[in-house]
């Protein structure tokens with residue numbers, strides 16, 4: 612007998628999109644990320660910084 616198990620994780624976990632210039636801030640969700648002076652994506656509203664450009668601070 613074959614038992615099929617349906618996984619519905621997709622309903623609870625939103626798709627993870629890579630942060631890029633213009634992406635909505637994942638922290639406050641109100642502003643959009645833009646590059647700051649050191650090529651890190653930063654939210655102008657809450658100050659969230661998405662590193663990953665290559666440098667560790």
Ligand SMILES: [Zn+2]
Pocket residue numbers: 636637638639640641642654655656657658659
């Ligand atoms: Zn923000």
